[in-house]
Amino acid sequence: MAPLIVLVIIFLSVFVLSPSSSSSVAASPELTAKVCNGNPSFSTQDFCLKTLANPKAAAAKNIKELTVAIMNIAAEEGQTTLNLIIEMEKKAASPGSLAALKTCEEVYRYGVRSFGMIPKELDEDPQSANYDICVIGPEFNGCDQALAEAKVNAPQITQANKDLLTYSAMGGEISTELYK
Numbered sequence: 001m002a003p004l005i006v007l008v009i010i011f012l013s014v015f016v017l018s019p020s021s022s023s024s025v026a027a028s029p030e031l032t033a034k035v036c037n038g039n040p041s042f043s044t045q046d047f048c049l050k051t052l053a054n055p056k057a058a059a060a061k062n063i064k065e066l067t068v069a070i071m072n073i074a075a076e077e078g079q080t081t082l083n084l085i086i087e088m089e090k091k092a093a094s095p096g097s098l099a100a101l102k103t104c105e106e107v108y109r110y111g112v113r114s115f116g117m118i119p120k121e122l123d124e125d126p127q128s129a130n131y132d133i134c135v136i137g138p139e140f141n142g143c144d145q146a147l148a149e150a151k152v153n154a155p156q157i158t159q160a161n162k163d164l165l166t167y168s169a170m171g172g173e174i175s176t177e178l179y180k
Contacts, residue, residue, distance in 0.1 A: 035174055047166055064126075067175045068119045071133070074167035075115035081160040082108040088154065100150035104143035104157060111136055111164060118171070126178035133175055137168025 036048035051057055052066075054073055060066035085105050092098035114136045121129040140161040147154055 071118040078112040096150040100146040103146035130175040134172035137165040
């Protein structure tokens with residue numbers, strides 16, 4: 001299995017993340033391996049590698065820029081999901097489902113705002129920013145719990161909750177390097 005991972009990282013580094021495929025500097029293979037390999041808090045290694053292949057992340061020239069890129073990706077995905085939640089609230093089938101969606105709306109408003117504040121905080125206090133990055137993710141569990149209790153089937157929201165939890169874990173893992 002390990003040789004396969006190495007091949008995937010080399011492939012991504014050479015072909016997908018290479019500067020010739022975009023006008024930006026790519027995340028190094030070492031950084032990619034460090035961030036994605038064997039971290040149990042990431043939902044999948046594929047998700048991690050896909051995130052690092054995102055043009056915003058691939059353009060990062062250092063750890064701080066990579067952290068900012070991941071937080072921006074998370075804020076954008078969070079905003080997209082927040083918009084979906086607001087639309088779903090308009091069509092809620094019951095008071096229970098509306099209450100669950102309102103819980104998710106509150107969680108997503110917090111998450112989007114928090115992910116968006118991290119870049120500035122990284123300049124001021126990287127260690128506090130790291131802590132804040134790490135505590136954003138678990139908030140999305142509250143949305144999952146509310147949906148489950150109200151028996152609301154919302155796979156897009158459930159997937160976004162997992163993704164945002166993973167972005168938080170990735171950002172936390174990466175930003176740790178800023179204050180070592």
